[in-house]
Amino acid sequence: MASKQVLSPLPGVFYRKPAPDQPVYKEKGDTVAVGDVVGLVEVMKSFHEVKADSAGTISKFLVENEDAIMAGQPLLELDG
Amino acid sequence: MAIQRLLIANRGEIAVRIIRAARELGLHSIQVHSQADRDSLAVRLADEAIDIGPPQAAKSYLKIEAILDAAQRTRADAVHPGYGFLAENADFADAVEAAGLAFVGPTGATIRLLGDKVSAREAAAKAGLKTVPGSQGRIEPGEAAGALAEEIGFPLLIKAAAGGGGRGIRIAHDLAEFERFVPQASAEARAAFGDGGLYIEKLIARARHIEVQVLGDGERVVHCFERECSLQRRRQKVWEEAPAATLSDTTRQSLCESAVALAKSVNYRGAGTLEFLYDEATGKSYFLEMNTRIQVEHPVTEMITGIDLVREMIRIADGEPLRLRQEDIRVRGHAIECRINAEDPLNGFAPDPGQVEALNMPGGPGVRFDTLLYPGYAIPPFYDSLLGKLIVHDQDRASALSRLRRALREFRIEGVKTTAPLHRALAEDAAVRAGEVHTSFLEQWLEREAPRLAQYGEVDHP
Structure with missing residues (x-):
């Protein structure tokens, strides 16, 4: 099975949840469709949704919640 | 001075501003920085710099223990909080003083x-200031709140008692909306500020935002006149002026005196700003809130009064009595400030952190540019988008506007998109030039004019 990565379109801080007191968008093992929101990036105090650009099953998150990330950095891996 | 080593608990252009004041006073400046700010202009300019943690503000600039630890390790004897971050955190002010350091600002109390918006409104009323018609304090959700809302009249604003910076505000146009929004606003306020308390206020349409600068030493208070900041987008100020051209001398005097009365009634120490809504239709001013710190737009006041506010606040923190007498503070000319943000006004104001490739800073007579920029600087994505403030001063408003247009032509930056094109367009706009603006002016203007902004892009031949 081919493995694909979802890249961050922006630099900033990555969040796996829409708000601190809410559940994560996606867990490891979840299937995602194209356009599904997998996280948020905070850049200069504004928040932007990160959407999957291909479908598959999440095999691994490559960054942690609240990690500082660069534009183009891989966030997670998809199988399928 | 008793203070010798000043720690700057902030970043960006205000950190640079504070380092300059410290150096002029002969103080040793110590700049704290996150790991994303190692190459910042403030770090380059300060006498000493110290790493306080990861890029995320919550893990560095907002972390009280990290800053106190840095202060201890660098043997600082005073802390300047700037604006934002911990500047209005009472626990931080208390902790700084408990550690035996001077806090450049008022007491934690x-x-x-x-x-707290509610106790501030109560203090204002006691000092004889009018506040916008609204609840006498926190509202208790239920029928009584609905009856009170009908008595105040719609449209009205539902605000978080612990809110600030325009966050947690909703507009209710009728009772049905009011009853729907109250529980939502309370839940949001609890999530954002840890306090679900709400208060309500009448919405004043077409109001101007006018604010008065004060300086106090704990006993005596003077004012340094007012600023107008009516040009706002999403409740963030974009363009500020001093003085407010619309006020008559009588209105100006009574507004400034009422600001001094409130500051005196709380034995205010430091630099502070009292914000008012000014209803031009009735000539009435309503107190909104008091900011207990230096503000972004302080330079326009410095330009028209010749007073260095940052230097004065450090002297006050040193225990020196206020050296200014009210009768010595006079207004000379007119000043305008434009906030240059790393946002693309042609693309919905999307943030645009990036690397500064070419940079031409405006200069010449009556021009000041307070900035964090230098050629080659990589702007980190972790903090707010303010890159700098272009401030012009001239003998009157019309000449200040021409000077502003000239300075905006000189400003040129490559590698990063900024709000400079917006300011070029505003400086040419007939209503802005006539001073006919109010707090919703800019958002309405943007709906009409945004597509035309492209023609105000970077100028090829300044």
Whole structure:
């Protein structure tokens, strides 16, 4: 099975949840469709949704919640 | 001076501003920085710099223990909080003083009193200031709140008692909306500020935002006149002026005196700003809130009064009595400030952190540019988008506007998109030039004019 990565379109801080007191968008093992929101990036105090650009099953998150990330950095891996 | 080593608990252009004041006073400046700010202009300019943690503000600039630890390790004897971050955190002010350091600002108790919107409104009423018609304090959800809302009249604003910076505000146009929004606003306020308390206020349409600068030493208070900041987008100020051209001398005097009365009634120490809504239709001013710190737009006041506010606030923190007498403070000419943000006004103001490739800073007579920029600087994505403030001063408003247009032509930056094109367009706009603006002016203007902004892009031949 081919493995694909979802890249961050922006630099900033990555969040796996829409708000601190809410559940994560996606867990490891979840299937995602194209356009599904997998996280948020905070850049200069504004928040932007990160959407999957291909479908598959999440095999691994490559960054942690609240990690500082660069534009183009891989966030997670998809199988399928 | 008793203070010798000043720690700057902030970043960006205000950190640069504070380092300059410290150096002019002969103080040793110590700049704290996150790991994303190692190459910042403030770090380059300060006498000493110290790493306080990861890029995320919550893990560095907002972390009280990290800053106190840095202060201890660098043997600082005073802390300047700047604006934003911990500047209005009463626990931080208390902790700095408990550690035996001077806090450049008011006491924790004053910050606490004025930081809560409800107790601030009560203090204002006691000092004889009018506040916008609204609840006498927190509202209790239920029928009584609905009856009170009908008595105040719609449209009205539902605000978080612990809110600030325009966050947690909703507009209700009728009772049905009011009853729907109250529980939502309360839940949001609890999530954002840890306090679900709400209060309500009448919405004043077409109001101007006018604010008065004060300086106090704990006993005596003077004012340094007012600023107008009516040009706002999403409740963030974009363009500020001093003085407010619309006020008559009588109105100006009574507004400034009422600001002094409130600051005196709380024995205010430091630099502070009292914000008012000015209803031009009736000539009435309503107190909104008091900010217990230096503000972004302080330079326009410095330009028209010749007073260095940052230097004065450090002297006050040193225990020196106020050296200014009210009768010595005079207005000379007119000043305008434009906030240059790393946002693309042609693309919905999307943030645009990036690397500065070419940079031409404006200069010449009556021009000041307070900035964090230098050629080659990589702007980190972790903090707010303010890159700098272009401030012009001239003998009157019309000449200040021409000077502003000239300075905006000189400003040129490559590698990063900024709000400079917006300011070029505003400086040419007939209503802005006539001073006919109010707090919703800019958002309405943007709906009409945004597509035309492209023609105000970077100028090829300044």
